[in-house]
Amino acid sequence: VRSAVSIGRLAAKELRDLGRRPGTGVLVTAFAALSAVVALSHVPAFVSAEQWKVEAAADVREQWITQGVRHPHSAAHFGVIAFRPRVPAALIEPGVSDVVGQMLTLETHTRGFPTAAPYEDRTMAGRAQPLSTSTVALTFLPLLVILIGYRLVGGEREDGNLSLLLTTGTSARRLVLGKTMALAAVATGLVALTAVLDIAAVATVEAGAIDGRLFGLHALRLGYVLVWVGLTIAVSARIRSSQVALPLLLALWIVNSFVLPRAAASAGRLMAPEPSAEVFRAAIQRDMTYRPDGTLWVEDWSKQLVSETLERFGVQRIEDLPIGYAGVMLKGSDARYEAVFETHFTALHDLHRRQERWYHLLSVAGPMLAVRSLGQAVAGTDLTHVQHFSDAAERYRRMFVEATNHAIETQSAGTGWDLRVGREYWESFPAFRYEFPTIGWALAQHGMAWAVMSGWLLVAGIGVATSHRHLRGTE
Amino acid sequence: VIDVLRNEWRLVRRDAGFRILVAAYALLLAYGAAVGIAQARTRQAQIAEATADYHGRWATLREAAEVPGRVWADWRSPSLVGGSSGAAITWMELDGLSALSTGDAVRQPTLARVSIYAAGAEPPLANPLAIVGGVFDFTFVVVWLLPIAVAVAGHAVVSGDRQRGSWRLIAATTPRPARLVIARLAWPSVTLATLTIAGGVAAATLAGGFTNGAAGRLLIWIVAVLGYTAFWASVTAVVSIRTAQAPTSLLTLGLLWLVVVWLVPGLIDAATMVVHPPPNRLQGHLAERDAQRDPEVQLPKHLEAIYAQHPGWRPSAEAVAAANTPVPGGPASRDSRRVYAPARAAAEAAAPFARAEQARRVQAAALAERLSVLSPALALQALSDHAAGTSETRLAGFRGHVVDAEEVWRAFFAPRIMQLREMTRDDMRVVPTPTTYAAHVPAAALIWPMLGLLGPLAAAIVLFGRARPALRA
Numbered sequence: 001v002r003s004a005v006s007i008g009r010l011a012a013k014e015l016r017d018l019g020r021r022p023g024t025g026v027l028v029t030a031f032a033a034l035s036a037v038v039a040l041s042h043v044p045a046f047v048s049a050e051q052w053k054v055e056a057a058a059d060v061r062e063q064w065i066t067q068g069v070r071h072p073h074s075a076a077h078f079g080v081i082a083f084r085p086r087v088p089a090a091l092i093e094p095g096v097s098d099v100v101g102q103m104l105t106l107e108t109h110t111r112g113f114p115t116a117a118p119y120e121d122r123t124m125a126g127r128a129q130p131l132s133t134s135t136v137a138l139t140f141l142p143l144l145v146i147l148i149g150y151r152l153v154g155g156e157r158e159d160g161n162l163s164l165l166l167t168t169g170t171s172a173r174r175l176v177l178g179k180t181m182a183l184a185a186v187a188t189g190l191v192a193l194t195a196v197l198d199i200a201a202v203a204t205v206e207a208g209a210i211d212g213r214l215f216g217l218h219a220l221r222l223g224y225v226l227v228w229v230g231l232t233i234a235v236s237a238r239i240r241s242s243q244v245a246l247p248l249l250l251a252l253w254i255v256n257s258f259v260l261p262r263a264a265a266s267a268g269r270l271m272a273p274e275p276s277a278e279v280f281r282a283a284i285q286r287d288m289t290y291r292p293d294g295t296l297w298v299e300d301w302s303k304q305l306v307s308e309t310l311e312r313f314g315v316q317r318i319e320d321l322p323i324g325y326a327g328v329m330l331k332g333s334d335a336r337y338e339a340v341f342e343t344h345f346t347a348l349h350d351l352h353r354r355q356e357r358w359y360h361l362l363s364v365a366g367p368m369l370a371v372r373s374l375g376q377a378v379a380g381t382d383l384t385h386v387q388h389f390s391d392a393a394e395r396y397r398r399m400f401v402e403a404t405n406h407a408i409e410t411q412s413a414g415t416g417w418d419l420r421v422g423r424e425y426w427e428s429f430p431a432f433r434y435e436f437p438t439i440g441w442a443l444a445q446h447g448m449a450w451a452v453m454s455g456w457l458l459v460a461g462i463g464v465a466t467s468h469r470h471l472r473g474t475e
Numbered sequence: 476v477i478d479v480l481r482n483e484w485r486l487v488r489r490d491a492g493f494r495i496l497v498a499a500y501a502l503l504l505a506y507g508a509a510v511g512i513a514q515a516r517t518r519q520a521q522i523a524e525a526t527a528d529y530h531g532r533w534a535t536l537r538e539a540a541e542v543p544g545r546v547w548a549d550w551r552s553p554s555l556v557g558g559s560s561g562a563a564i565t566w567m568e569l570d571g572l573s574a575l576s577t578g579d580a581v582r583q584p585t586l587a588r589v590s591i592y593a594a595g596a597e598p599p600l601a602n603p604l605a606i607v608g609g610v611f612d613f614t615f616v617v618v619w620l621l622p623i624a625v626a627v628a629g630h631a632v633v634s635g636d637r638q639r640g641s642w643r644l645i646a647a648t649t650p651r652p653a654r655l656v657i658a659r660l661a662w663p664s665v666t667l668a669t670l671t672i673a674g675g676v677a678a679a680t681l682a683g684g685f686t687n688g689a690a691g692r693l694l695i696w697i698v699a700v701l702g703y704t705a706f707w708a709s710v711t712a713v714v715s716i717r718t719a720q721a722p723t724s725l726l727t728l729g730l731l732w733l734v735v736v737w738l739v740p741g742l743i744d745a746a747t748m749v750v751h752p753p754p755n756r757l758q759g760h761l762a763e764r765d766a767q768r769d770p771e772v773q774l775p776k777h778l779e780a781i782y783a784q785h786p787g788w789r790p791s792a793e794a795v796a797a798a799n800t801p802v803p804g805g806p807a808s809r810d811s812r813r814v815y816a817p818a819r820a821a822a823e824a825a826a827p828f829a830r831a832e833q834a835r836r837v838q839a840a841a842l843a844e845r846l847s848v849l850s851p852a853l854a855l856q857a858l859s860d861h862a863a864g865t866s867e868t869r870l871a872g873f874r875g876h877v878v879d880a881e882e883v884w885r886a887f888f889a890p891r892i893m894q895l896r897e898m899t900r901d902d903m904r905v906v907p908t909p910t911t912y913a914a915h916v917p918a919a920a921l922i923w924p925m926l927g928l929l930g931p932l933a934a935a936i937v938l939f940g941r942a943r944p945a946l947r948a
Contacts, residue, residue, distance in 0.1 A: 063765070066768070068770070069769070074770055098607070100603045116756035124840070124866075126744035131741050261609075262608055262611035263506065266605065269601070275521065276521040278586045286528065294535070355604065359605075
């Protein structure tokens with residue numbers, strides 16, 4: 001207890017000293033101003049983008065219902081457009097939202113990619129990650145911690161105060177822990193400040209949106225900043241000159257904040273390059289049309305299907321069938337097409353997963369990548385969520401394609417091309433609704449990031465716990 | 476001067492810290508070059524694959540031409556040959572210099588399909604995770620990390636001695652201390668610039684070499700790299716002269732780096748978005764879908780609209796009847812006008828929105844280039860993109876090229892589709908082949924980025940001149 005009280009007193013004294021330093025106030029004020037500007041400046045665009053999606057979905061639904069009288073297969077070609085929603089926490093951590101299309105056209109015989117990514121509207125000036133609240137916090141909080149703390153332990157030695165301090169009965173361990181607590185308190189205060197700003201921004205978007213996702217984002221942010229507190233103290237205690245400690249910490253910060261995210265992202269593409277859209281589409285087209293041996297698939301299959309169907313119903317001509325033959329044919333061809341889409345899209349998603357593994361592998365070199373991955377999972381803006389949405393949209397696409405084929409088969413006869421349906425039939429289709437997965441599910445997909453983040457916390461903790469040994473020489 | 480330079484060279488060679496810095500920078504350059512080379516080679520492989528696929532499809536069509544009466548692979552159908560089966564490809568020519576900067580190629584296609592049904596080229600399939608934070612290419616290393624290397628190597632040229640208390644002696648014993656500062660910064664800067672240029676030339680060579688006109692673009696890039704290095708060396712000198720302690724110099728340079736490399740480009744991006752706000756992408760889709768509503772009511776209108784423009788394209792009644800006779804087990808009709816005309820109507824309904832979107836993108840890109848006068852980092856980025864052939868302007872040119880190629884393609888097939896005329900063997904021989912896109916951005920486009928690089932360099936040199944009296948302080 002006495003030790004804890006002593007550490008607490010030391011921390012309180014450090015906090016007072018830090019508060020008196022003019023630089024601390026300037027840094028904190030500049031950071032708060034930048035965070036506030038960034039947090040609030042994104043609100044109007046976010047609100048209008050989400051509002052646009054709601055209105056656009058209503059427009060598309062209206063078009064679907066009022067598409068007129070037509071053959072169901074023609075309607076399946078007409079299709080619908082699904083819009084990818086975001087939870088309000090995405091305002092704080094936009095993740096990959098900006099580089100992924102906001103809408104996905106769903107129609108028969110084709111599986112598309114989301115289009116209209118906000119990133120496409122940017123110029124070369126916006127190629128680097130745009131300033132989001134999360135980017136500002138994850139980039140500048142460690143910098144503040146470094147600038148406030150790089151001399152915290154080493155400075156005492158450089159100024160000649162360390163020997164004096166250690167002779168007053170304060171142990172090196174208590175001194176280090178006290179200074180760590182002080183820096184951690186400053187860091188926690190800064191994270192709390194960003195939390196207040198973020199909550200204010202999110203509350204502007206949607207009053208009831210203050211939920212576990214926001215809490216999770218800031219808990220992760222705190223863990224990340226504490227890693228930097230530990231690293232700063234550990235370096236400050238170990239490096240004898242602050243002239244060396246500062247460049248070293250700044251180098252770590254630059255590598256972690258600017259170099260690693262790009263290096264890790266590019267590593268994936270370097271090790272597992274993806275095909276171009278043209279090559280990908282051509283491969284799908286080829287597999288939809290030809291067998292692996294290069295022969296046309298549909299010709300023989302069609303002949304066989306006709307004879308089997310005629311035999312099944314005991315008639316000589318397609319026109320005499322009691323069911324709509326077009327429905328049977330489309331069911332068969334779509335089954336093949338869906339299998340082709342499944343093969344190619346699964347391969348593409350697997351490729352993206354392989355690239356993501358490289359990304360996570362390099363995250364061992366700096367905690368930024370791990371905390372970003374986890375934050376994006378919490379905010380529903382990571383690759384996993386993008387694929388979850390794509391899969392949900394694809395299920396909906398298959399549902400309406402199957403439903404239209406089934407209608408052709410069961411509601412018509414003969415060739416099946418004479419069927420016409422109207423508004424009542426279009427209204428019977430439910431509108432596409434996307435259900436977000438739970439945070440637990442999303443976080444469970446990021447085992448590697450958890451491990452890396454925990455590892456960094458452990459490294460920082462060990463760094464602090466062993467720092468006092470480096471002061472003993474002075475003692 | 477030579478003695479001073481020789482002495483400084485001896486010191487630099489012995490400096491273990493500088494050696495580590497150069498090694499780290501070289502490693503990062505090598506990684507950036509590897510990414511660029513891999514991308515260039517992947518692109519070449521993709522073009523080869525797409526070309527092989529195109530030739531394969533045409534071989535199948537020619538083969539099918541030898542077997543008459545095939546319902547599903549009828550090469551005589553202009554809709555089939557002009558559509559999925561015979562669609563051509565076109566691409567943007569990129570030489571080895573493309574390894575220097577990924578530029579806009581990360582989000583704009585450089586390879587496209589030309590078909591009667593295509594509506595422009597599709598964006599690349601890059602993993603969102605891989606592009607969200609930017610690409611680690613050679614230009615990233617130069618734009619972002621070269622200034623740090625120069626700052627780390629040179630931030631203490633004066634302030635380091637001031638901090639140690641030795642500057643007064645140096646200033647007192649050196650007749651021209653400014654020359655000493657230049658000599659101290661010259662070797663690190665020259666070493667880093669030489670490494671960059673040599674690495675860039677090697678990367679370009681490994682990525683596929685140089686084509687005609689590459690010499691000029693390479694020269695522009697070299698000048699840009701030299702200018703950028705000189706700018707940061709001058710800024711480092713000014714900051715080191717004006718500050719009393721090495722850590723303060725480093726922090727000041729770090730702050731300047733953040734502003735020039737990150738914040739100003741971010742603000743320029745925000746400004747372009749305000750001046751040229753992003754379009755509502757749904758409008759084109761809604762217009763396209765509106766044209767597809769009530770197909771049976773609208774089809775005659777769509778057909779009539781085309782025939783009104785091209786009266787000579789009307790088919791005979793016999794041809795219409797034959798095309799609309801169902802084939803057992805096949806589609807309801809082989810009258811490809813029923814697909815082509817609504818598809819054209821839909822594409823034409825969406826075209827004004829696509830054109831407006833394209834025009835807005837070109838204007839925003841031009842504005843960003845003009846505003847690059849405010850940030851040497853953005854100016855170098857723009858010049859590197861132009862040198863590599865991956866600038867927004869050039870990619871916009873390629874998109875226009877694809878649209879033109881589609882127009883030529885349609886002009887060949889549309890009359891045959893609308894007249895319900897079958898392709899003949901002679902027709903197959905004269906199907907247009909799209910050319911590749913080789914044009915580069917004219918030199919006039921480089922004026923603003925060049926100003927953005929050379930203007931701040933001149934300003935930094937002037938500031939250095941003004942800071943010289945402080946060397947005696």
